[in-house]
Amino acid sequence: GENVEQHPSTLSVQEGDSAVIKCTYSDSASNYFPWYKQELGKGPQLIIDIRSNVGEKKDQRIAVTLNKTAKHFSLHITETQPEDSAVYFCAAFYGKLTFGQGTILTVHP
Amino acid sequence: DTAVSQTPKYLVTQMGNDKSIKCEQNLGHDTMYWYKQDSKKFLKIMFSYNNKELIINETVPNRFSPKSPDKAHLNLHINSLELGDSAVYFCASSSEGHPNQPQHFGDGTRLSIL
Numbered sequence: 001g002e003n004v005e006q007h008p009s010t011l012s013v014q015e016g017d018s019a020v021i022k023c024t025y026s027d028s029a030s031n032y033f034p035w036y037k038q039e040l041g042k043g044p045q046l047i048i049d050i051r052s053n054v055g056e057k058k059d060q061r062i063a064v065t066l067n068k069t070a071k072h073f074s075l076h077i078t079e080t081q082p083e084d085s086a087v088y089f090c091a092a093f094y095g096k097l098t099f100g101q102g103t104i105l106t107v108h109p
Numbered sequence: 110d111t112a113v114s115q116t117p118k119y120l121v122t123q124m125g126n127d128k129s130i131k132c133e134q135n136l137g138h139d140t141m142y143w144y145k146q147d148s149k150k151f152l153k154i155m156f157s158y159n160n161k162e163l164i165i166n167e168t169v170p171n172r173f174s175p176k177s178p179d180k181a182h183l184n185l186h187i188n189s190l191e192l193g194d195s196a197v198y199f200c201a202s203s204s205e206g207h208p209n210q211p212q213h214f215g216d217g218t219r220l221s222i223l
Binding site: 031032034036038041042043044045046049051087089093095096097098099101102 | 199213216
């Protein structure tokens with residue numbers, strides 16, 4: 001089955017800096033890659049997603065890149081703000097969503 | 110106008126009891142899911158239902174029985190609760206049609222077994 005590895009497990013940045021979270025997947029058949037943000041006491045919230053026929057997608061301060069050959073995809077957050085602090089999950093989909101282990105992002109004011 | 114709502118938000122009970130968690134979505138989606146998030150925050154799918162039919166059952170113990178009375182509801186009943194069942198359970202939903210539609214999650218039910 002699919003296996004998704006996510007790094008780093010924790011990430012601490014200063015407000016205004018950029019943050020990058022990386023994921024690799026094992027099943028080349030996976031064709032959909034969403035990213036979720038989970039705040040304390042809340043459910044995961046979709047922040048951006050990318051399909052396998054696209055290499056890059058951007059939505060304001062958030063961008064995702066996908067390298068199908070290398071089977072890895074990354075989340076980029078620019079101009080980070082304290083409210084970006086949360087747990088971020090990547091996931092890969094082939095029949096079902098398989099999640100990475102999560103990254104705790106802390107943005108210091 | 111919550112999209113995916115779960116009840117209760119917290120559930121504290123003793124080992125051996127039977128409990129249910131309810132989920133409702135008002136997004137008009139055809140597919141609903143149950144996920145389990147353990148103490149290390151790892152999220153794993155348990156079940157998936159499409160139009161009231163079971164699609165995915167991820168080798169979950171048969172003490173867990175999902176029930177979908179209609180497309181908008183997916184409930185989870187757990188028999189003979191064990192300590193290892195303590196976790197946060199999330200319901201989610203997505204639409205059918207174009208493959209790989211985004212999944213929308215509820216805010217979870219935190220289950221604590223004493």
